[in-house]
Amino acid sequence: MPTPLAQARGLGAAHKGPETFWRQRLTAVANIPLVLFLIFSILLHIGSPYEEVRAYLANPIVAVLMLGLMLSATLHLRIGLKEIVEDYIHGDWIRMTMLFLTGFFAIGVGLASALAIIKISLGS
Structure with a gap:
């Protein structure tokens, strides 16, 4: 029989309670500078031709930051x-079906975004 302290320290029935909470907070904090970088990049290239934007995304630092944003945002x-x-x-x-569908949706968005960034940055 667990003591009140053990219950307070416990992570719930699945032993995963705070892990999801902290993972979501970590991705939220990571998204702040990455989204600011995205906004800066968009404002910097408003009205620019495709080739100029492609050359900008071909920079390895820019491509890695954009991929980091996509990874963090999709997580x-x-x-x-x-x-x-x-x-x-x-x-x-219904819950299980929705969990599968939303999981596949998030993975699909992440993969499509990563593929687009990689293709543009490599010049395709």
């Missing part, structure tokens, strides 16, 4: 969607 998206589904969708089979 944050996946965690947020999962939390919404778990909190508001009732019924086991």
